[in-house]
Amino acid sequence: MKIGVLFTAVGGIVRDRNGKWLFGFNKYLGSCSVFDAKLWGILDGLTLLIDREYDKVLIQSDSLEAIKDIQESSLEDSNSTLVRRIYQLLSRFGYWSI
Template sequence: MATTGGIVRNRNGEWIIGFNRLLGSCSVFEAKLWEILDGLGIIIDRGYDHVRIQTDSLEVAKVIQKSHRRDVTRP
């Protein structure tokens, strides 16, 4: 059984909100991706439009960066 969670901070590093969720059966990689997706959903709902994502998973960071580069270069 996997769980995920994180915190959202403002640009000054001050805590805005914490969150967590029971995911069920999944890999650590999938749990890290869900953690980021849940955090992004929270900040979008609160009206933020500039974000910095921090993760302790190099594999997840590389996948997100690769996906972003692909989206930026599409015509």
């Protein structure tokens, strides 16, 4: 993630269970918080996995705050629209873990 004056971008990588690189992604977000950028990265990664019909996912992030917010919230009680959307996408996987 790179943050500058009115410029925020996020990206990520997807690996298989053996750690082999499958694909990478990035996205320009405009102006947003670091926390929201981390959530956008998770959301975009999940969206790409669903589009490619994967049914299992292990989410890893360097943002403990984002991971805790996802783990400690539920679809109904999160104040974050991004976290609620992440939960909606996670429900489409046969197996997921953070």
